[in-house]
Amino acid sequence: MKSRGGNKVGCELEEKERFWSELDEVMESIPTGERVVIGADFNGHVGEGNTGDEEVMGKFGIKERNLEGQMVVDFAKRMDIAVVNTYFQKREEHRVTCKSGGRSTQVDYILCRRGNLKEISDCKVVVGESVARQHRMVVCRMTLMVCKKKRSELEIEKKTKWWKLKKEECCEEFRQKLRQALGGQVVLPDDWETTAEVIRKTGRKVLGVSSGRRKEDKETWWWNEEVQDSIQRKRLAKKKWDMDRTEENRQESMFLLCRVKREVSKAKQKAYDELYTRLDTREGQKDLYRLARQRDRDGEDVQQVRIIKDKDGRMLTSEESVQRRWKEYFEELMNEKMRGKNE
Template sequence: MTGKGRELADMMERRKVDILCVQETRWKGSKAHSIGAGFKLFYYGVYSKRNGVGVVLKEEFVRNVLEVRRVSDRLMSLKLEIEGVILNVVSGYAPQVGCELEEKERFWSELDEVIESIPTGERVAIGVDFNGHVGEGNRGDEEVMGKFGVKERNLEGQMVVDFAKRMDMAVVNTYFQKREEHRVTYKSGGRRTQVDYILCRRGNLKEISDCKVVVGESVARQHRMVVCRMTLMVCKKKRSKIEIEKKTKWWKLKKEECCEEFRQKLRQALGDQVVLPDNWETTAEVIRETGRKVLGVSSGRRKEDKETLW
């Protein structure tokens, strides 16, 4: 995607996409910079001519980033806090079919480690070019995928399904019935396949209302963008009730009429006794109760400091 930053940002703005996982960035380094239109790219790459992964965020979410984890030039993750909900976004680029087995095993091992390190109470959204086909249908795999894949499953696709089972994830693309044109993520010549997938925790699948491939965009030459609509369910914390002490308005005794009324009521409460009772606690309570009745009590609320803006 070298030189395509602004084009990518414009597409995200047009399609109303807030977070995007990108692969094959082919940018060397581990940085974050603005790509225009109010979007910022976090990326990691070792070589300038191959691999590289990244996550693009809408600028308003940048301040919500808690952690950026750059694992390799094939895998990275971002941890965000949105309205009290922790969301982990994982971007990955799995080795192609012809790559060495050792490289494939390293990728899957690193991905396992990333997911296992995330607390179970946090959300996870995985956007990866898995270079594998999970296939159409879900017989025997109903717990992790729907029926709406593309064509036949291959070995790399089986690795995706096995990963989903290990980590209790769901392959989101396959749960939404779409025309094949909106399921094919890779198109080159006569080849039409599905290799790019979005995964989430099975328990959070209900938060996703739609998932489909966007057609008609030219940012990526062969791959097409997969978009899902996720609504985070925020649990509002109940405010704890705070007992506020109400205070007697003793300052009113400065007024002669209030002071005189207080004397009369107190004398009546004490039974017009000239000598006070021996029990001081009883006398003190009579004084306090009389004060509350005659002078009144405050609401207990603090007076707010008001600032006038000119």
């Protein structure tokens, strides 16, 4: 999966050609058998219709093709890939990816290898959802047959849910199963290793085990139905305004946006008040510690280590090597000089 930002409008031709040359090198470094999906703002119009370019695009673009759009098409031909957006017949509102003032354009595209085009069942713009200023979200539905490979070095530790012993019914069931496993003996045998293994095995059977995967924490402990309903109404109002930009729809959207902020603030305050009243109890203290741990994790730059590849395409699995690769990537990204004349 590649996410790119194309040249800005007004860049010199030499700068544009350099961008496409670098993107060619990236594509050529990827083995032919690997799937590739590119999502990018190319700042170009590939245009409506596909006469002469049927092998790389469909008929359902927008407006006339310009120079930047022709560069997108030429790149698709060189790399044997397809401009996915243009293959699905949609209303213009679901093809427009960028709105600015009175202009509606299609400059954000999803590209994939032509051989994988059959795996894509839909591609459209989600009206009302913005991922950046003026740019709308482009969604592609792709169905893959994936065989998950087991990697011994990435085995995740699953833990027995010993905390369930705080419940009386779980504790009693555990005692009964353990006595049965130990042959009904009241006094445990001298062989502690054997006894400990029986205890662990019984615990896993009775109490169950965790998945071992850490959940991606979101601070939603204060969430309630009123907040959920308000957010849903706000989204519908925003979508309505995007479809029909009248002053009445704008006022309704802004009103509901302010209302959501008030509802969220009230819900948080109510949850905090309830937490404070429970601080003297054991459960309240546990909730407070859980919240503190979550806040600490939220402050980390990298909360979960993902598997990535280095510059040469080798898989990195250790936390140290992954973080070092991210550092290299951002140093290159943030120190790149833009040579466009508008800079």
